Amino acid sequence: MSLKSDQEILENSMHEDDPNGNSALEQTFTEKTAPRWGPQHKGAQELAQLYSPGKRAQEFICVYTCIALMIIDFVLILKHFHFDRIIVTCISAICGIITADFGSGLVHWAADTWGSVELPIIGKNFLRPFREHHLDPTSITRHDFIETNGDNFMVSIPILGFLAYCFNTKSHTDIQQDFGWISYLFLCSIFVAMTNQIHKWSHTYWGLPKWVLFMQNYHIVLPRKHHRIHHVAPHETYFCITTGWLNWPLEKLRFWSTLECLIEFVTGLKPRDDDLKWAKKVT
Ligand SMILES: [Zn+2]
Ligand SMILES: [Zn+2]
Numbered sequence: 001m002s003l004k005s006d007q008e009i010l011e012n013s014m015h016e017d018d019p020n021g022n023s024a025l026e027q028t029f030t031e032k033t034a035p036r037w038g039p040q041h042k043g044a045q046e047l048a049q050l051y052s053p054g055k056r057a058q059e060f061i062c063v064y065t066c067i068a069l070m071i072i073d074f075v076l077i078l079k080h081f082h083f084d085r086i087i088v089t090c091i092s093a094i095c096g097i098i099t100a101d102f103g104s105g106l107v108h109w110a111a112d113t114w115g116s117v118e119l120p121i122i123g124k125n126f127l128r129p130f131r132e133h134h135l136d137p138t139s140i141t142r143h144d145f146i147e148t149n150g151d152n153f154m155v156s157i158p159i160l161g162f163l164a165y166c167f168n169t170k171s172h173t174d175i176q177q178d179f180g181w182i183s184y185l186f187l188c189s190i191f192v193a194m195t196n197q198i199h200k201w202s203h204t205y206w207g208l209p210k211w212v213l214f215m216q217n218y219h220i221v222l223p224r225k226h227h228r229i230h231h232v233a234p235h236e237t238y239f240c241i242t243t244g245w246l247n248w249p250l251e252k253l254r255f256w257s258t259l260e261c262l263i264e265f266v267t268g269l270k271p272r273d274d275d276l277k278w279a280k281k282v283t
Pocket of ligand 2: 133137199203227231
């Protein structure tokens with residue numbers, strides 16, 4: 001745990017390398033203008049209050065089910081692992097991590113860009129945290145393990161469940177033949193599950209363990225400076241938040257902007273309409 005107060009974290013992290021110069025606290029207290037982001041933002045406060053006990057229960061169940069499946073699958077993978085499979089296992093694992101990174105980008109982009117908090121079920125439960133995060137990027141550092149990871153752990157449950165099912169129904173020879181696919185799915189689901197924890201670390205400026213800093217510095221997981229690029233309004237690029245490896249190539253390919261143009265052309269919907277609406281909320 002960090003020894004700094006929430007206010008100190010906000011003050012210092014944003015002053016340090018916020019590319020927009022959005023020093024919300026100075027603005028709030030000296031210029032008396034509405035903050036563009038931070039816990040004082042009216043929209044952020046309203047969104048934070050929408051976190052319900054039902055949502056909490058869903059996250060709680062998902063986290064514990066997912067952890068149980070992770071342990072079961074890991075033990076079964078170790079049991080069936082043969083050293084001569086090391087190369088195929090490594091290649092599959094890296095492909096799994098890249099898939100997880102792409103998946104994080106796709107889901108993050110879709111949730112940031114389309115839909116609204118007013119939508120039934122998904123609005124309050126799954127889009128709300130994305131809106132809140134743009135208005136108050138440091139709120140994630142104050143969320144506990146359950147709130148941070150509940151939704152991502154939920155996505156991994158079917159994949160890990162499927163793997164556990166395969167281990168229990170397939171013969172040893174079949175498992176050996178499919179070991180590449182198994183490694184791919186296992187690493188992919190682990191990184192999908194860990195995505196928001198990695199994302200939380202990318203917003204944490206104090207008290208991170210040395211091994212996390214090492215992984216950030218060597219870009220094994222999403223580095224802090226790298227993720228700042230996404231937090232420049234209007235939040236229209238660098239959506240991948242697992243490792244961030246795909247952000248640069250996807251930006252070069254104009255992947256997200258092309259997809260948005262296409263969707264806008266077909267549906268007439270404006271990208272980031274709801275996100276902008278919340279950003280403007282001051283009363
Ligand atoms: Zn975002
Ligand atoms: Zn973020």
